[in-house]
Amino acid sequence: MGKTLYDKIWDAHVVSDGGDGSALIYIDRHLVHEVTSPQAFEGLRLNGRKPWRVSANLAVPDHNVPTLNRVQGIADPISRAQVEALDANCKEFGITKFDLMDRRQGIVHVIGPEQGATLPGMTVVCGDSHTSTHGAFGALAFGIGTSEVEHALATQTLVLKKSKSMLIRVNGHVGPGVTAKDITLAIIGRIGTAGGTGHVIEYAGEAIRDLSMEGRMTLCNMAIEAGARAGLVAVDDKTIDYVKGRPFAPRPEQWDAAVSNWKTLHSDADAEFDRVVELDAADIAPQVSWGTSPEMVVPVSAQVPDPARESDPVRRGAIEKALAYMGLQANMPIETIGIDKVFIGSCTNSRIEDLRAAAAVVKGRRKADSVKLAMVVPGSGLVKAQAEAEGLDRVFLDAGFEWREPGCSMCLAMNADRLEPGERCASTSNRNFEGRQGQGGRTHLVSPAMAAAAGIAGHFVDVRSF
Amino acid sequence: MRAFNVVASKVMPLDRSNVDTDAIIPKQYLKSIRRTGFGPFLFDDWRYLDPGTLDIDPATRRPNPEFVLNAPAHAGSQILVARDNFGCGSSREHAVWALDDYGFRAVIAPSFADIFFSNCFKNGVLPVVLKADEVQAIFDLVAADAQAQVTVDLPAQQVQLPDGRSFGFEINPHHKHNLVNGLDEIGLTLQQADKIKAYESRRQQEAPWLFAN
């Protein structure tokens, strides 16, 4: 029987077999940010240990960083202390770090690929659940807890149990105005937030091959929202072209060997998966989440669900609770939901392609007066510079949108950017949990183009007819 | 990691079930950058009458005299006994760090939440599962004599009471080995350092670009 892509990467990283279904797995790349690393570094110090292979680590502050007036530093003392701790720890242990004022700074899951620090076939870990993003490169990438961050630092390995494998095939081609975000939301709507539990998902099919690397990152980013340990997309020419020439990419003399290795990074034709799910790309419309879990999502043309039509009492209760929190009525058309804020950013949708898509919608138009704030937060300083070189910042500013400094920002509201209680946001981020973007805040997950259109119209609209 | 062999100590009786990790260490303390120093905030909401944050000195706060942790008779206990489903709720490792920092070496309960249970072993704290009537016997013992010494003997897998009763408990042999020898997962993995090095040198031949930066 053939091997899956997951099997191939796993097998290439087994240091030793635990004999009980677990194995010691070698970690090629460890990405570090300020929130989940301080206790791991302290653990190293308490035990007199050092990082096993310093060069495998790359660090950046992102969760706590301000997106305005950055030169003035971080106002909140506790946020500042976390960022300063990262500075001190990286200095003490010799780990490469992009500072707050470095133009390469950005969201950890944006800068890894951007720097070529994420490469096909690697194992990539980070103390952050959205590490699944890096699976877009045919890398096995997943989030870990603080003890595991310390373990990865100290040993360059993790003790892991192999997950089951799941293939999600999206057949055919999506229509215009339908993006990777819509595909990933439609998948979660279909299989549920526990649908991928215990599995590593490989995404395949024409619609996935059609996606750019940016789109594949958006797709894999939300594998964790489907409950999966990781998401994967097989390597193809797009992957290789994206990596070429990036700072951490293989040097010219190693390039050909690397490429011939990467070309083997796909599931064999006769590989078997524990579970297979198929979707038809043509059926996927732009999606809008209406509830407090990413699986609570519908096409923009649909209506908010009616709990009275749900026969399962547990599900009915969940719908009622979500509608109450979200301040929505059953059966109201999605397009009649007015919004207060727009957030375009996060590790899901803050790359150049996302900003281009949003700018294309905004160009020559004005933000609705009823929208209090529409903010665009690029994923990294380099994305920001690229967007500015293309004049996208002017497009946003002319439309009344704000153009900010890179970071996680209102994705989780650990910095100053947040929703006030009751405020409703069209957001390109990945989680619509209660309070995620600020206590009492109401999040609707959408694509960048859909968020931009909502900002112009003041309510959700189908970007295909906008 | 500190080894765990035999711990003999007074017992802190926390007569509650479903003690969740937010009760063990409330969320405002998760902004800390340390893994030590959580002891003063252990059971914060129950232990103090006024609210706390990381930047309020716990010494200036008003302890709740009704809460068992503040009872002088129980001060210095290294064993905590509680009811069912101890450690439920969020996966925060801070809950174990707080118990450890306060000075608890072992927690005895009829059942534990999964993630909390496995986090204990990563941090040298022993979770002991006893039957409900055995847990009750320990509560009764402490109620009668707060100074009673209970012994948790990990090698023998027994909890011994001063009146000679002893209760056996189960533990995964792998966990037991690590605790008795003071091996944290990292220490254990480092015993395979040669294998990691061998892997690296083989891999460096196969895929040198992975080691370039």
Ligand code: SF4
């Ligand atoms: S952008 Fe949001 S989801 Fe992504 S790493 Fe930052 S906080 Fe996490």
